[in-house]
Structure formats: C-alpha cells, structure tokens
Amino acid sequence: MEEKASNLKPSRKGFVTNYPYFRQWKKIKPEGMTKLEPLIIYLHIPFCMQRCSYCYYSTTTLQGKKRKEKLNKYVDTLCHEIQIASKYFQLKNRPVISIYFGGGTPTVMNEGHFSKIMEALHNNLNIENPEFTVEAEPVTLTAKKAQTLQNIGVNRISLGVQSLDNDIIKLCNRLDTADRALKAIDIAKNTADVVNIDLLSGLAGETMESWSYTLDKALSTEVESITVYKMELYANTEYYRKIRSDAIEIPSDEIELDFMNHALNRFEEENYLPWSFFTFTKQGLYENVYASDIWRGTDCYAFGVSAFGSLGNWLFQNTNEQDKYITLVNSDKIPINRGKYMNSLDQMIRSIMLGMKLSSFDLNKFQNKYGFKLQTLCSDTLNNLEKEEFIIVSDDYIKMTNKGLLYGDYTGKYLAGSLMAFYK
Ligand SMILES: C[S@@+](CC[C@H](N)C(=O)[O-])C[C@H]1O[C@@H](n2cnc3c(N)ncnc32)[C@H](O)[C@@H]1O
Ligand code: SF4
Numbered sequence: 001m002e003e004k005a006s007n008l009k010p011s012r013k014g015f016v017t018n019y020p021y022f023r024q025w026k027k028i029k030p031e032g033m034t035k036l037e038p039l040i041i042y043l044h045i046p047f048c049m050q051r052c053s054y055c056y057y058s059t060t061t062l063q064g065k066k067r068k069e070k071l072n073k074y075v076d077t078l079c080h081e082i083q084i085a086s087k088y089f090q091l092k093n094r095p096v097i098s099i100y101f102g103g104g105t106p107t108v109m110n111e112g113h114f115s116k117i118m119e120a121l122h123n124n125l126n127i128e129n130p131e132f133t134v135e136a137e138p139v140t141l142t143a144k145k146a147q148t149l150q151n152i153g154v155n156r157i158s159l160g161v162q163s164l165d166n167d168i169i170k171l172c173n174r175l176d177t178a179d180r181a182l183k184a185i186d187i188a189k190n191t192a193d194v195v196n197i198d199l200l201s202g203l204a205g206e207t208m209e210s211w212s213y214t215l216d217k218a219l220s221t222e223v224e225s226i227t228v229y230k231m232e233l234y235a236n237t238e239y240y241r242k243i244r245s246d247a248i249e250i251p252s253d254e255i256e257l258d259f260m261n262h263a264l265n266r267f268e269e270e271n272y273l274p275w276s277f278f279t280f281t282k283q284g285l286y287e288n289v290y291a292s293d294i295w296r297g298t299d300c301y302a303f304g305v306s307a308f309g310s311l312g313n314w315l316f317q318n319t320n321e322q323d324k325y326i327t328l329v330n331s332d333k334i335p336i337n338r339g340k341y342m343n344s345l346d347q348m349i350r351s352i353m354l355g356m357k358l359s360s361f362d363l364n365k366f367q368n369k370y371g372f373k374l375q376t377l378c379s380d381t382l383n384n385l386e387k388e389e390f391i392i393v394s395d396d397y398i399k400m401t402n403k404g405l406l407y408g409d410y411t412g413k414y415l416a417g418s419l420m421a422f423y424k
Pocket of ligand 1: 048054055056057102103104105135136137138159160161162198199200229230231232233234
C-alpha cells in the first residue's frame with residue numbers, strides 16, 4: 001500500500017515488488033506498447049544567390065566557375081549522409097511526419113538535385129504523406145522550379161520576402177524586388193497548399209510608413225501564413241559593419257516594438273491569428289508541424305553541414321565546416337561534431353522554453369509527461385507574469401497576451417529561469 005512517509009514506521013514487512021504499484025496499471029494490448037516514435041527530417045542547403053546584409057546564417061554564395069561542381073558535390077554528400085545516418089540510428093521504420101528543406105536557399109537546387117535527395121530519402125526512411133516544406137528566395141522561384149517542387153510532393157512553401165518596399169530591399173543587398181516577390185508569391189500559391197512569407201521587422205531605413213506599406217501589401221496577397229522575425233544584429237553581417245561606420249541606421253528597439261505592435265493590430269483586424277508568437281495564419285490554422293512538433297519534443301534528424309537536431313535525450317549538430325563535412329561523410333563517418341545529453345530537468349526546462357513559443361502552453365500535458373504541476377513549481381513566477389500582463393493562466397493553459405507576443409521568448413525564458421533557480 002502507498003503510504004505517506006510521515007506514517008511509515010520502521011519495519012521489514014511490505015516488500016516492494018514494483019513501482020508504480022500494480023494497482024495503478026491498466027489493461028493494455030501489446031500493439032499499444034510498440035508505437036514507433038514519429039520523426040521530423042531537416043535538410044540544410046547552405047547556398048544562396050547572394051549574401052544579404054543582415055543575414056547571420058551559415059551559407060555561401062554560389063558564384064564563379066565552380067558553382068555547379070560545388071553544389072553537385074554537396075548534394076551527393078547529403079544523399080550519402082542520409083544513407084549512413086539512417087542506418088546507424090535505425091531511422092528506417094519511424095514514420096516521417098514532416099520534411100523541411102532549409103538554408104540558405106534550397107531553391108538554388110535544380111530538378112536533378114531535388115530528385116536525387118528524394119530518392120535517398122525514400123530509400124532510407126519511412127515517408128508516406130508528410131507535411132513537406134521548402135524555403136525559397138523569391139528570385140529563385142520560377143514556374144519551372146515550382147513544378148519541380150510540386151512533382152516531389154512539396155505542400156508548403158516558405159518564401160523569404162523580408163520587405164515589399166524596394167528602397168528597404170535595396171539596402172538588404174538582395175536580388176529581389178517587390179514585384180519579383182509578389183510574382184513568386186503567386187507562383188507559390190498555385191503550387192502548394194500553404195504559403196508562408198517571412199518578413200523582417202527592424203530593417204535598415206524602415207519607417208512606420210514603409211513597414212505599414214509592407215504589411216498591407218503582404219496581407220493583400222492572402223497567403224495562409226505570415227511570419228515576422230525581429231531583425232537581430234550580428235557581428236558577422238554587413239549591416240553590423242555599415243552601422244559601425246554610420247553608413248546605415250536601424251530603428252531603435254522602441255521603434256521596432258511599435259512596428260510589431262502595429263503588425264499585431266493589423267493581423268488581428270484581418271483575422272490572422274498567432275499559433276506561435278511570431279507566426280500569424282488565417283484564423284490561426286495551418287500550424288507548421290515542423291516547428292510546432294520540434295517545440296513539443298518530437299525528434300528531428302538534421303542532415304547537412306552545420307545542421308542541428310535531436311534524437312531521444314540527445315541534441316546534436318553536424319560539423320559547420322563544409323570541406324570537413326564532405327570528407328567525413330565520404331569516408332562513411334557520421335559528421336556529428338557536438339551535442340548535449342539532456343537529463344530529465346533539461347528536458348523539462350526545454351519543454352517550457354520552446355513550448356511557450358507556441359503562445360499557448362498545455363499544463364495538463366506537462367503534468368502527464370513530467371509528473372509535476374507547473375502551477376505549483378512556479379506559482380510566484382506565473383503570478384508575476386500574469387500581474388505584468390504577459391500571460392493569462394487558467395486551470396489547463398498558459399496563454400500569452402498581446403504584450404506577451406510582443407516580447408517573444410521573454411515569457412518562456414523567465415519561466416524556465418525560475419525552474420532552473422528552483423532546482424539549483
Ligand atoms: C534561411 S532564411 C530562408 C529564406 C531565403 N534564404 C530568403 O532569404 O529568401 C530564413 C529567414 O531567416 C530570417 N533571418 C535572416 N537573417 C536574420 C536576422 N539577422 N535576424 C532575424 N531573422 C533573420 C529571414 O527572415 C529569412 O527569411
Ligand atoms: S536571408 Fe536568405 S538569401 Fe539572404 S543570405 Fe540569408 S539565407 Fe541567404
């Protein structure tokens with residue numbers, strides 16, 4: 001019998017056979033125990049048409065004579081990695097629920113490249129009818145490319161638009177123009193079930209007028225999904241160098257906050273609702289399985305140079321040196337370079353930090369998974385966040401308010417921080 005520690009008297013009676021105790025067990029069938037864990041697949045394509053001034057991603061421009069050779073070699077290596085890593089980690093039978101080609105700019109690849117990769121995926125993994133996203137830069141999305149994407153089963157296209165104001169685009173050193181972007185959006189809409197466009201809030205030269213113009217134009221395309229990233233300034237970017245030499249200026253944090261506030265109002269007016277604090281979709285539908293399931297803890301195997309993912313208790317990342325990646329894979333070595341084993345506390349904190357990105361957090365699922373009631377563990381923190389109007393807490397959910405959405409990861413970091421402090 002389960003007894004309170006305070007009621008226990010020293011005794012040699014009452015041998016423990018198991019825990020949880022048998023009386024807590026329920027009738028089950030063996031099929032219920034063998035469910036294969038679902039899997040997400042990420043493929044990194046580290047090439048772009050140009051290097052955008054604000055971009056901090058690990059990517060190189062495809063220029064010069066060796067352009068084709070470089071890309072061909074990378075794609076062949078990626079296919080080989082798919083083969084050796086799937087075998088090594090026994091991924092073959094796990095149902096793939098989402099495929100995501102990210103970058104860089106995956107649409108710099110041609111039909112032959114895409115076909116080769118798809119063949120490797122089908123030969124080595126269990127792919128039936130997953131959500132299938134490809135990131136694209138508008139200038140690369142021709143009607144022919146779109147046909148290729150449709151042929152291989154892509155059902156979601158995510159276009160990096162950033163701005164629809166030509167003066168702002170020019171300062172970004174992109175090959176796109178507003179017209180090209182709008183044309184690519186049209187092509188994408190005729191190709192995939194769901195089209196997402198990325199916008200960047202806080203670009204150089206942006207004013208409320210130009211930002212509001214971009215938002216209105218973006219909404220007028222009626223795409224299913226609009227993602228707004230806050231432009232983050234990194235030291236490895238052209239923006240950073242230009243700002244330091246006073247050649248350009250970016251909006252202050254306060255002004256950027258006004259831009260985002262305006263965006264929230266416009267989205268609400270047009271019934272684009274958040275399913276994450278930075279992605280707004282028609283009626284809040286079209287949740288992106290790739291992102292939301294990773295945040296909820298589904299494994300993601302990531303192929304390609306510098307790609308990072310998770311398997312069970314492990315987080316891992318491939319080497320970020322392209323030559324090394326190619327040499328390792330072609331000598332049949334898994335190119336993983338670093339990783340982190342997550343203990344139960346890491347996993348619990350991760351589930352809050354990433355889970356709060358979804359703007360709504362399921363408290364019952366948390367308790368079912370970790371056994372703890374978050375409302376008890378973090379009651380003061382939850383009260384503070386609620387008092388400051390970042391969240392609303394009910395019995396079942398934590399929901400971000402508009403102020404919470406505006407401050408992005410702050411709520412998740414604050415909650416996770418209180419849990420860390422509690423346990424350390
Ligand atoms: C890997 S890119 C994929 C799209 C494609 N390469 C393009 O730019 O058209 C993904 C997104 O990252 C975002 N991004 C790039 N640099 C950023 C920065 N400094 N801060 C915040 N977001 C950034 C952009 O909005 C971009 O669309
Ligand atoms: S924003 Fe996109 S196109 Fe520009 S450099 Fe970054 S990944 Fe490449």
